């Protein structure tokens with residue numbers, strides 16, 4: 001696994017929807033699904049981003065334009081230089097054979113990478129539930145259809161698939177089928193609801209958490225979670241059910257860049 005900083009030209013940019021773009025960098029990071037990189041833009045600092053995919057030649061990162069750093073990234077064209085360090089953090093486990101993945105919103109990129117990795121390892125049975133506000137916000141629908149044995153969709157407005165959340169669909173599936181593990185990535189309120197369902201059915205799970213990250217390597221303390229001091233950038237961002245049981249702030253609160261505690 002390579003962790004040195006590299007300054008690379010953007011090799012390609014793909015528009016997923018008006019506020020989401022996928023950036024390709026031609027390098028090898030030997031990353032695993034769930035890990036993240038720190039991107040630097042000169043003058044805008046460094047920010048963490050999950051890895052959407054890696055193949056023999058390239059690494060892909062999907063970015064939502066939400067503020068100064070991502071605005072600046074969206075202004076860049078192919079060929080502009082971006083500095084990358086990583087990959088960092090704990091990835092999803094790959095040993096399970098019957099897997100349910102539950103995703104929400106634009107947090108689905110790590111699940112797409114996970115689906116590809118599980119398929120490459122010869123998983124027996126893989127089901128994905130992809131949730132979003134509307135059809136226009138759904139990501140990687142055809143990729144999940146190709147990679148999974150069952151691929152289900154939930155939209156809040158009912159424009160495609162089940163009208164409701166991915167957690168509603170998860171609950172319906174668990175009435176019919178059982179799994180070795182459930183992998184969850186989405187907004188924290190959605191993940192909290194999914195975790196409550198997974199616990200109700202007694203199925204182990206892993207969640208992909210986000211907290212404010214400055215260094216990404218366990219030095220600054222900005223990503224530490226209460227009350228047990230879990231250092232999310234090193235001990236996460238993927239956290240298993242046993243560890244999560246000790247993290248009381250999950251679904252309740254998080255810290256902003258100054259360390260101030262805010263409600264989820």
Ligand SMILES: Cc1cc2nc3c(=O)[nH]c(=O)nc-3n(C[C@H](O)[C@H](O)[C@H](O)COP(=O)(O)OP(=O)(O)OC[C@H]3O[C@@H](n4cnc5c(N)ncnc54)[C@H](O)[C@@H]3O)c2cc1C
Nearest residue numbers: 047048049050062063064066067068069070210211212213
């Ligand atoms: C492990 C991890 C993986 C992530 N993966 C992705 C991804 O694949 N695609 C993507 O678009 N975004 C991802 N993010 C969120 C991304 O880091 C923020 O969207 C980005 O930093 C926003 O910066 P900004 O200056 O554009 O916006 P700002 O206006 O500075 O922030 C907008 C919001 O982004 C979040 N944010 C800002 N800075 C950070 C930071 N240093 N660490 C964590 N969250 C921050 C906060 O919720 C903030 O309210 C990830 C975050 C983490 C922790």
Ligand code: FES
Nearest residue numbers: 214216220221233
């Ligand atoms: S981001 Fe600095 S310790 Fe985690």
